[in-house]
Amino acid sequence: MHICFITHEYPKSGFPHGGLGSFVKTIGEALVTKGIRVSVVGMNYTSCYEETTASGVSVYRLKRSTVKGLSWWLNFKAVTAKINEIHKLHPIDIVETAELGLAFLPKIKEIKYVIRLHGGHHFFAEAENRGVNWWKGFQERRSFAKADAFIAVSKYVKTHTEKYLSYRNKPLGYIFNPINTDLFHPIAVPTVPFQIVFAGTVCEKKGVRQLLQAFPLVKEQFPAATLDIYGRDWLFPDGSSYRQMLMEKELPKLGDFATSVHFHGAIAFESLPSKYAQANVCVFPSHMETLGLVAPEAMAMGKPVIFTDRGPGPEIITDTVTGLLCNPLDSQDIAEKILWVFEHEALASEMGEKASREISSRFAVDAVLNKNIDFFKSLIGKKI
Incomplete structure (x- = not known):
């Protein structure tokens, strides 16, 4: 099985990243230990192209466009080209991204496309009691229409997202994000009082x-x-x-x-x-x-x-x-x-x-990982 994650936040030394990047790193490295090929495609933090392999995960950091007014479109094209290139060398079974990630991504018929609900524009617009930006709203609706399946990281995000966006009766899993308990476990060090x-x-x-x-x-x-x-x-x-x-x-x-x-x-x-x-x-x-x-x-x-x-x-x-x-x-x-x-x-x-x-x-990573693998297998009908 080959899973390709799309994110611009994959952790890179010396650069800040968010929870999405941490999630992809944790689950990506865990999937590799199960013999699953993992690729990550996204725009680089710097203005150059980089290709690395870290803990078995193939990371492709693309050169970010700076063309005013068209950078979003050119960046999507760059991601599309890289996915096509990877797919020809090592056929991809699953492409996973966050809520807006499929908006302008052409689909390849052999691949199943999954949106994991990390909190999209409609979700936070409701949560923060502000209006929906028409452009971001359009992208999110377009992206959801292309998805073959969804994964919600909490019951709350699933319920509040569906107030605005339809899952179109597509498969939907409810799976917590994993915690790397090799890193996060009790450590016997003195506590700083107060x-x-x-x-x-x-x-x-x-x-x-x-x-x-x-x-x-x-x-x-x-x-x-x-x-x-x-x-x-x-x-x-x-x-x-x-x-x-x-x-x-x-x-x-x-x-x-x-x-x-x-x-x-x-x-x-x-x-x-x-x-x-x-x-x-x-x-x-x-x-x-x-x-x-x-x-x-x-x-x-x-x-x-x-x-x-x-x-x-x-x-x-x-x-x-x-x-x-x-x-x-x-x-x-x-x-x-x-x-x-x-x-x-x-x-x-x-x-x-x-x-x-x-x-x-x-x-724990193992428990959450198995739920993810089972969900992916149900989409592609493949034994690992």
Whole structure:
């Protein structure tokens, strides 16, 4: 079997990437261990073509077009050409991409095309209570019409996407994203007392601003508390920095407490476990997620985790049993959950241990991998 993933976010040293890139890397490398050929095609982070093989995964990073007004079309053409080239050398069985990925991709009749619902334009338009952009909406509808099958990474993303887009009675699987438990597992290192750790894109929908607003409420009761924020910056449409906005508008409101807040920027995926390991509590007050990898990753390490009570939050965490759920728009509620962890050390530790066991059974690569392989086999009718 040969599976080709289309993504522009496949991790590359020295460049930030999102959860989609992490997912493809984790599942791609796992598929290779099962004897499955895996290719990844996407635009490069730099203005050149690169072809590499990493942990058995063939990665094709294409030269990104800079032609104003036509770059989107030329990039799609480049992806199409590369898929055709790969298919002639090593016939592809499955092409998988995210919601918009098939919009202008011509189909090859021998290949089954799968959309994995990571959270598309319609999904986040609804979640963030904003209008649907006609151009992105058109692309997504066109892409969905071409798909032969779909995979939802949570029940929530499946339900809320189908409010706007039809699955056309095509096969649909419900499969969590896998967690690399070789990386994310309990590590015996000293915990930094009262350290709060956030990881993820530094943007409004990840709840970073509300977390900053909650911090003084925690600091007043625990003066030694610190807040460490890891993740890439997000840019407004005019190119200005969201992180810079926080530093200019939100940090001054913290007064002297601002010196206990540290923005570390993006770090290597492999470095995340060490940051979680030393945290007293990991907090991810997202306004919306399709699934969210950071929460289950930190949970797999046995850390007390505070996650959003919105969207798929309750699918991941059983509140007060395997973690805590918070209202991501209520800084007071976020603060109260952090304070609970600081005030109930033994109970929080027990909660983290339960979380680690549950995540290992529900999100472990092998368990999730087999579900993916079975789904792919059902589409192509091939034995591996």
